[in-house]
Structure formats: C-alpha cells, structure tokens
Amino acid sequence: MHRYTSLIVKAVVMFQFVRAFKCGFHPARCRSAYFFSSITKVAVPDNTIAKMNRPFIPNILKSTTADQDIVFKDELMSKKSTIIADDHEFERSKLDRRKYRAIELKSNGLQVLLVSDDETDVEAGSVHVRAGHFDDPEDRAGLAHFHEHMVFLGSEKYPAEGDFEAYLAKNGGSTNAYTDMEDTNYYFSITPGDDDDDALTGALDRFAQFFICPTFETSAVERELRAINSEYLNSITSDNWRNYQILKCNANPSHPFVKFGCGNYNTLTNGGDISKPTLAESGGTNPRDILLDFWDKNYHGGNIKLCVLGRANLDELQESVENTFENVRPAPSNGVKSGYPALSQQNPLKITTKSVHTENDLMFAYEGESYGDIPFRVGHELGIIREIIPAKETRKITISFAIPPLHSPLIDVGKPHRVISHLLGHESPGSLHSVLSDEGLIFGLSSGVGVDVSDFALFNINLSLTAKGMSERDRVLDLFWQWMSIIQNEIWRDESEMEKYHDELRQLSEISYTYKENTNPTDFCSSKAECLFYTPAKDILSAAYKTGEYDADVARAFFSRLTPQNCMMPTLP
Ligand SMILES: [Zn+2]
Structure with missing residues (x-):
C-alpha cells in the first residue's frame, strides 16, 4: 500500500485557457525599419544570369536527376526565397496526392510549407508564433491572450476593423486563433473561386499585414479587455478549466507553468476594477505599451512559421507567399527562439x-x-x-x-x-x-x-x-x-x-x-x-x-x- 499526502484544494477563481478564441486591432505602430520592400542588389556572376534567363519549366524537377535538381532548385529559387525541400523529397502516404514544398524567405528567414491540392474544396493558411502565456510579464497575466485578440483589429494597409473577416466571409471562409502556453496560432479558411479569381492571395495579403504592421487600435483596448474578462467568467463554471488552473497554480512557483494564461480585466490592467465605467477610472494601467513590446520581441521571421494550402500550383503559391510575407521583420540578432x-x-x-x-x-x-x-x-x-x-x-x-x-x-x-x-x-x-x-x-x-x-x-x-x-x-x-x-x-x-x-x-x-x-x-x-x-x-x-x-x-x-x-x-x- 502506498501512503499519500492528502490535500483539499477548494476551487480557486483564476482559470487558464489552453485554446482561447480570438476577438479583435490599431495603426500608428509601424516603424520604417520593419520594411524590406526593396531587395539589396548584389553583384551576380554572369553564368547565374544566364541560368535565370532560361525558359521557365514548372515540372522540370520531376524529370531531373538529384544532381540536376540542385542546379534547378538554385534556378527556381527566386530572388525572394530558398527551397528547403521540394515535392519529391517529402515522405508521404500512398493516398496523398497533394504537392509539397518548403521554402525560406530571404528577406526575413520566415519558413513556409506550401501545399498544392487542385481538388480541395477549402483553401487555408496558418501562422504559428513561438510565444504564448509563458512569455507573459509577471504583472500582466493574460498578455499573450490579449495580444491575440488585439492583433487582428486592423493593419496599416487594411485599417478598417473587420476587413479581414468581411473579405473571408465574402469568399466563404472564416478565421480564428488560439493562445497556448508557449505558442499562438492564427488560421483562416476560404472557398476557392473561379480559376481567374485568386481569392487566396487576397486573403494572404490581409493576413500577412497582421504580422507586418498591426495597428493595435487604441480605441479597442477597453472593449477587448472586457471581452477577455467575459471569457474568464464563462470558464469559472467549467470543471475542466477549474481543474486545469488548480493543477497550474499548484506547480513550482519558479516555473512558468504556474502562470494564469487567460487573464482578466484585473490582471491585464495590473489591478483595475472592472466595475468602474472606464479604464481611466478603474485604478489600473493601460496595457497597450506592454502589448507593443510583446509584439516587438516575438513577432519576427525567426519566430514565425507559415503553412498555406491552395488549389494553385506550387510555383504560384510560392509567388503569392513571397509577395505577401516578404515584409515581415527579420529576426533580431538576439531574438531567435525557434524550436529546441x-x-x-x-x-x-x-x-x-x-x-x-x-x-x-x-x-x-x-x-x-x-x-x-x-x-x-x-x-x-x-x-x-x-x-x-x-x-x-x-x-x-x-x-x-x-x-x-x-x-x-x-x-x-x-x-x-x-x-x-x-x-x-x-x-x-x-x-x-x-x-x-x-x-x-x-x-x-x-x-x-x-x-x-x-x-x-x-x-x-x-x-x-x-x-x-x-x-x-x-x-x-x-x-x-x-x-x-x-x-x-x-x-x-x-x-x-x-x-x-x-x-x-x-x-x-x-x-x-x-x-x-x-x-x-x-x-x-x-x-x-x-x-x-x-x-x-x-x-x-x-x-x-x-x-x-x-x-x-x-x-x-x-x-x-x-x-x-x-x-x-x-x-x-
Ligand atoms: Zn480570447
């Protein structure tokens, strides 16, 4: 028989979301240093120029030897990206008819998995960011979750709140996101249009702007703080969330697993009272500046991965991604936190x-x-x-x-x-x-x-x-x-x-x-x-x-x- 220590824990009142649904963004935060719209010009050897001038043959890789592949991969490697793995290198199931290619954008190091499926009824895209509520500042429990709400509220290029959702709705799609302990994931779906109606590229352009120049709309801060508080209140009656937070808050206090990831009005404003009519009167402080710091630290090409699935062929998908995501910031020299x-x-x-x-x-x-x-x-x-x-x-x-x-x-x-x-x-x-x-x-x-x-x-x-x-x-x-x-x-x-x-x-x-x-x-x-x-x-x-x-x-x-x-x-x- 084993002896156990017995401890009665009454339900505590702070709860954590593993998956938190997204709600809502502002301008005026883009810095010119974030933009890399022009490609640095370098001297190119004459023989390389000759190769680039050869006719483009989309299926050339299928009929080449491995050695030739390397040559052609260099050739297909547009000025904007490097191919990490092309379709023939992917190990796949017998029933898988999709085409795959992994690339890395030269402007920022962003790695992308491209998936071409000419029979799909749904096209999709997802950005995964290696930052979650373990990264919340000590005095702002829930900041990663709040960031997830705020980042989709508008961008410099598409400032209208709801522009992305409206575009997706018009094209039979939708979007959502979740905040996890060490990660945040954003995704969208869209219904393929006619052959000459490239709705996916339009969606990618709007989607990419949230990772290039979100506006974190000041006027939306108060509303989103209250939205998160509502999520928190809804979770209080869920035994799953209650048990999970009890597990977390009983962890080693020096490990971030102990953190309260959902956050609420009080924790996000560092003591604000939600019963007061406005944030200014609540006694708390506005978390927007801390939000901008969080974005600066975590949202760059070294800390983001992208996957896109569409009906277009791999070359077309690659061009769409290059043109829409090339202006994501590159990783700062000390800011890479990718993988293990x-x-x-x-x-x-x-x-x-x-x-x-x-x-x-x-x-x-x-x-x-x-x-x-x-x-x-x-x-x-x-x-x-x-x-x-x-x-x-x-x-x-x-x-x-x-x-x-x-x-x-x-x-x-x-x-x-x-x-x-x-x-x-x-x-x-x-x-x-x-x-x-x-x-x-x-x-x-x-x-x-x-x-x-x-x-x-x-x-x-x-x-x-x-x-x-x-x-x-x-x-x-x-x-x-x-x-x-x-x-x-x-x-x-x-x-x-x-x-x-x-x-x-x-x-x-x-x-x-x-x-x-x-x-x-x-x-x-x-x-x-x-x-x-x-x-x-x-x-x-x-x-x-x-x-x-x-x-x-x-x-x-x-x-x-x-x-x-x-x-x-x-x-x-
Ligand atoms: Zn939420």
Missing part, C-alpha cells in the same frame, strides 16, 4: 543532480532545461492526492505523471508512452480495465499525454468512477498500482515480451500512415505550421507515425517516472 536548441551532448540520456524522481536520476534531453527549474518537485507538488470540490458531480480521478517532453529525441523516436498507454487501457480478461469494470467501480478508463511543452509533459490516466468506485477510491487506486507493478516487472524481466508489444504498435501506426487520407485543410495548416519548428520539412507528414526499435534502457528510464512519488492525483467527487 541543438543537443549539448551525443547521449541524450544523462545523469543529473536534479531530483525529478526518487529512484532514478537519469534525465532525458530537454527535460527541465528551458526555464531554469523543473515544474513539479517531489514532496511539494508530487506524491499528492488533491481532493477538489467540483462545480457539479464528476466522480473522476486523474493520475498525472511528470514525464520528459515528447520532443525529447529518445521519446520522439522510441515513443515508450504508447506501449504503456496500450497496456494500461487494455480491456482483455484479467486487465485492469476488466477487473475495475467487473467490480462495478468504473465507467471508463483512458490514458495518454496531456500537457506537452518544451521541458516536460504530463502522462495522464483518467478514471471515470461509479458511485461505488468513488466510495471505494482507495481500492481503485490499489488495483491501479498493482497493475502498474505488473507492467513494471514485465519491463525489467522480459525484454522480448515488451518488444513484441512495441513492434505490434509500430506496425499498426505505419499501416495507418500508409493509408492515411488527407485531413481538413485548416487543421492541417494549423498543425503543420507548428511542426515546422521541430521537424525537418521533408519528414513533416510522416514523423508522428514513425517509431524506432524497442530500447529497453529507454523504456525503463521512462517507466521510472511512473511512480507514486512522481505523480499528482486530483480527485473529484
């Missing part, structure tokens, strides 16, 4: 003095590295049952383990969490699921990774309990830990058995990828713009489905995190 840093050593599994768990001090690469501290500490936040009073009857237990981030190379390749998840959720006779069900203790059981940021992730087991199960909580937990013990013994005792499970799951994943059909264009663009930060472009379609060989050391090091001392167990009656 290069590994500092060859072996990404290393001994550390950080006390992540008690039995094994092996650390995975990136684990606990981003913010100078770990998000949860043994004895402070871990090894604890939290009894939470829900807004409505829930009868749920979550067993939540702090694990390495999924982008940690050994986790990314070996995916040890998938085997564990598979064994935990197995419903065969004698499994945890069948014993708990047979005894009338649960309605359901699921497991998987929830939160996943640059230096940690959370592996969750969710138990939906019957009334009997809730009254016999300790029995449920005892059976759970017995099952974990069986898996643990198997991992250490019989490598071949675990390898068999691993290989079965690997094959299933590869089969599902081989015959995977194209997904919704808007979701696709939104997700792939983010993937450009972490995955080589040519692997961006397949990486999530690829699993390496079974590695017993990795499996054991991963499983060593799944202990009573390294977990939190929020329970809701």
